[in-house]
Amino acid sequence: MWAEVFSPVMSDIAHVLLIAWVAFEWILRLLALFVVPRNRGPNSGVSWLLFIFLVPAVGWIAFLIFGSSRLPKNRRDAQGSLDEYVAETMHRTSGQWKQSAALLNALPPEKYSNSVNLGTGLTHLPLCSGNTIEPITGYDESIEQIVNDINLARHHVMIEYYIIALDTATMPLFAALESAVARGVKVRVLYDAFGSRKYPHRKEMIARMRRAGIEAHAMLPLRLPGKNYTRPDLRNHRKIVVIDGVVGYTGSLNMVQRDYHRKDDIVYDELVVRVEGPIAAQLEVVFLNDWLAETGEFLKGLHSDSAARLKPRGNMTAHVIPSGPGYEYENNKKFFASLFYTAQKQITIVNPYFVPDEALISALTSAAMRGVKVTLLNSEAIDQITVAHAQRSYYEQMLKAGIEIYLYNAPALLHAKYTIIDDDACFVGSSNMDIRSFELNQELTLTSYDKEFVSTMQTITTEYLNASTRIEKDVWASRPPRKQLLDNLARLTASLQ
Numbered sequence: 001m002w003a004e005v006f007s008p009v010m011s012d013i014a015h016v017l018l019i020a021w022v023a024f025e026w027i028l029r030l031l032a033l034f035v036v037p038r039n040r041g042p043n044s045g046v047s048w049l050l051f052i053f054l055v056p057a058v059g060w061i062a063f064l065i066f067g068s069s070r071l072p073k074n075r076r077d078a079q080g081s082l083d084e085y086v087a088e089t090m091h092r093t094s095g096q097w098k099q100s101a102a103l104l105n106a107l108p109p110e111k112y113s114n115s116v117n118l119g120t121g122l123t124h125l126p127l128c129s130g131n132t133i134e135p136i137t138g139y140d141e142s143i144e145q146i147v148n149d150i151n152l153a154r155h156h157v158m159i160e161y162y163i164i165a166l167d168t169a170t171m172p173l174f175a176a177l178e179s180a181v182a183r184g185v186k187v188r189v190l191y192d193a194f195g196s197r198k199y200p201h202r203k204e205m206i207a208r209m210r211r212a213g214i215e216a217h218a219m220l221p222l223r224l225p226g227k228n229y230t231r232p233d234l235r236n237h238r239k240i241v242v243i244d245g246v247v248g249y250t251g252s253l254n255m256v257q258r259d260y261h262r263k264d265d266i267v268y269d270e271l272v273v274r275v276e277g278p279i280a281a282q283l284e285v286v287f288l289n290d291w292l293a294e295t296g297e298f299l300k301g302l303h304s305d306s307a308a309r310l311k312p313r314g315n316m317t318a319h320v321i322p323s324g325p326g327y328e329y330e331n332n333k334k335f336f337a338s339l340f341y342t343a344q345k346q347i348t349i350v351n352p353y354f355v356p357d358e359a360l361i362s363a364l365t366s367a368a369m370r371g372v373k374v375t376l377l378n379s380e381a382i383d384q385i386t387v388a389h390a391q392r393s394y395y396e397q398m399l400k401a402g403i404e405i406y407l408y409n410a411p412a413l414l415h416a417k418y419t420i421i422d423d424d425a426c427f428v429g430s431s432n433m434d435i436r437s438f439e440l441n442q443e444l445t446l447t448s449y450d451k452e453f454v455s456t457m458q459t460i461t462t463e464y465l466n467a468s469t470r471i472e473k474d475v476w477a478s479r480p481p482r483k484q485l486l487d488n489l490a491r492l493t494a495s496l497q
Contacts, residue, residue, distance in 0.1 A: 028056035036063065047492055066231055108317060108449040109424050115338040119321050119447070122331045125285065131277035132314030133446075133453050135428070136251075137416075137460060139258045142272040143169060146241055146249055149274075150176040153185045153243045158287045160190040160219075160240040162430070163254035165199035166208070170255050174205070178212040186215075190290055192236045193218035195254075199261055217294045234325060236290060237441040239272075239430050240283050246313070248280035249273065250429055250446055252417045266381050269408075271350075271416035271460070273428055273446060276313040282320040286444055289322070316450040323431065324442030332431045332445055333438040337363045339421050339447075346373040348420040348461055352413060354378060354391045355434035355491075361394060365401035374403040377464060381410040387434065389490035392483075399473040406468040414464060418457065426454045 032052040037045040052059030108116050108127060116127050136142045150157055150173070157180055166174060177187050189209060196202060196218075209216040219236040241249040251272035254260075259267050275283070288299050323331035340347060340363040347367055354376060356364070368374040376398065382388040395405055408414035418428035429445035431437045448454070 025056040028060055029053050032056075032060070032063075050492075066233060111342050111344070112339070112425060112449055115335065115342060116319065118338050119319055119331075119335055122327065122329060122334065123321055125282050125320050125322075127317055127319040127449075128278040128282070129317045130312030130314060131275055131279045131316045131318050131448075133279075133316050133318060133448050133450070134274045135453075135456055135460060136272045136274060137269070139253070139268070139270055140169065142249075142251075142253050142270065143173060143255070145274060147172045147176045149241075149243050149247050150180055153180050155244045156186040156188070156242075157244075158188050158240065158242040158284060158291075159255075160236075160238055160287050160290060161255045162192045162195040162235065162237045162239065163199065163256050163260075164189070164191040164196050164205070165256040165261070166201040166205035167199075167257045167261070169257035173255060174208060177209070177214055181213045187213075188287075188291060189214055189216040190219050190236070190287070190294060191216070193221040194233075194235060195237075199256060217291075219290060219294055231440075233440065235441050236324075237430050237432075237437065238286065238290070238322075238444045240287050240444065242280055242284045242287060245284050246276060246280050246311075248275045248283040250275075250283060250444055252415045252430060262383075265411040266383055266413050267411060268415045269412050271418060271428065275318070275446070277311075277316075279318045279320065279446065283444075283446075286320065286322045289326075290442070293326070316448055316453055318446060318448040318450075321427075321429075321445045321447065322443070323438075323445070325440065326442065330438045332443055333357070333360065335445070335447075336360065336419070336427075336433070339419075339425060339427070340364060340367055342425075343367050343372045343421050345422045346375070346420070348375045348377070348458075349433065350377045350414065350419070350461060350464060351417050351433045352379050352415050353384065353387050353432040353434045353437075354394070355387060355436075356394065357435060357438070360433070361397065364403065365398065368398075368402040374398075374401075375406070375465075376403060377406045377408060377414065377461070377468060379410070379413045380407040380469070381413040383413055386490045386493060389483075389487045390493070391434070393487035393491040395471065395476055399471065399476060405471045406465055407471065408464060408468045412467075416464075420454060420457055420461065423454055423458070424451050425449050426457045428457075 029052060032049055036048045036052065048059070048063055052063065120126050136145060157177065159177075164170070177189075181187050206216060220230060220234055222232055223230050239250055239253060249272055251270065253270040253272045292298050321331055321335050323333075323335075337359055340360070347364065349364075364374055378391065398405060416428075417431060417433075418426060420426045425447065427445050427447035429443065431441075431443035431445050437443050
């Protein structure tokens with residue numbers, strides 16, 4: 001009897017709730033049209049709208065967590081404060097810089113003047129001469145050279161890595177840092193909170209640095225929603241070492257053993273550049289910014305001997321382009337595109353993760369169609385499945401435009417990140433050529449306009465190409481439909497930034 005009475009009532013309630021839920025979903029869809037496209041690239045905007053229209057509630061929750069790459073106010077203020085300090089310092093010491101032989105001939109080839117001006121406008125960091133830049137391709141050799149320079153440090157050492165782990169390969173580094181502290185050198189270390197989290201002996205590593213007197217801080221730690229909330233997948237992907245403000249390192253190498261503690265057979269081939277001269281001071285500026293963001297400590301006047309910083313240690317011109325959500329613009333993407341449009345003879349891209357947006361793919365295909373030889377070197381080995389399929393979705397378009405594509409032979413994964421333009425420009429650093437590195441990661445790129453350095457990088461590239469296999473257009477077009485579908489689906493998800 002009671003069932004007969006309540007059944008129609010429950011049915012009516014369920015009906016009303018269903019109507020309310022459908023109405024609520026449509027409200028979410030309509031609201032997304034007003035919120036999602038604002039200040040967002042069209043590809044990303046369309047992907048988010050598609051996600052929300054298909055599953056409104058889930059899509060909105062994901063958007064609220066991951067939909068904004070904007071850093072919290074304290075981090076944006078830190079970036080602004082250091083930019084102002086750099087600009088002020090450059091203005092105050094302009095006479096000294098102009099008189100210094102280190103900057104006397106800091107002029108790139110004329111065709112790159114607009115790109116250099118763009119870089120300076122985005123970062124306040126000028127092109128400087130008086131540098132030596134030495135590429136290092138050996139994995140253990142890179143760590144060994146860093147350790148040797150730390151053992152010569154007299155004033156301070158700054159280290160910043162996406163991944164720092166305590167293992168057999170990095171043990172000499174920690175011993176060198178401890179020895180430096182013991183002789184009165186100030187050592188500061190930054191490591192990405194997420195990037196370094198999964199590796200063994202993490203707690204032991206942190207405790208060991210604390211006992212030795214090394215100041216170490218995690219970058220971009222997880223923050224709950226609130227005043228200092230940061231999107232949880234924002235990462236600091238930079239790799240920086242600076243010794244006494246005059247010697248520095250950057251590149252693709254993380255401070256971890258070559259197999260990254262993987263269970264499969266993949267090992268990583270890296271490329272690092274060792275620099276001496278005023279360009280090392282620019283690497284230091286980037287570290288100072290990240291230190292300020294993480295600790296609130298503004299390390300002004302860290303090295304009083306500015307003459308030592310400006311002392312010529314070579315004749316190579318270079319400048320540093322930091323990028324990331326702390327900047328108003330996508331520094332690395334804008335700078336890369338400007339160089340691509342400048343190319344007259346060749347563009348050679350060596351990068352493990354290549355998922356460009358429309359602006360970059362247009363710049364590259366346009367270059368190929370106007371007769372520039374464009375070469376892309378990826379890896380056959382796959383360590384990130386989604387990214388690998390996403391980048392392969394661009395191969396057909398690039399091959400049709402005449403771009404040559406090579407895959408570095410497995411099981412080694414070529415993790416080096418650099419690009420050569422003609423025979424007189426090369427940029428190298430931490431930045432992948434994908435949407436994540438353009439919009440979400442804090443990255444660093446060092447660019448030189450020295451023919452000797454470029455020639456050395458071309459020799460290294462030839463060695464990499466000899467260990468690679470070229471993709472043929474007809475063979476690629478005939479790959480199984482299943483793989484084509486996976487590539488296309490991964491390409492859609494890559495835009496959800």
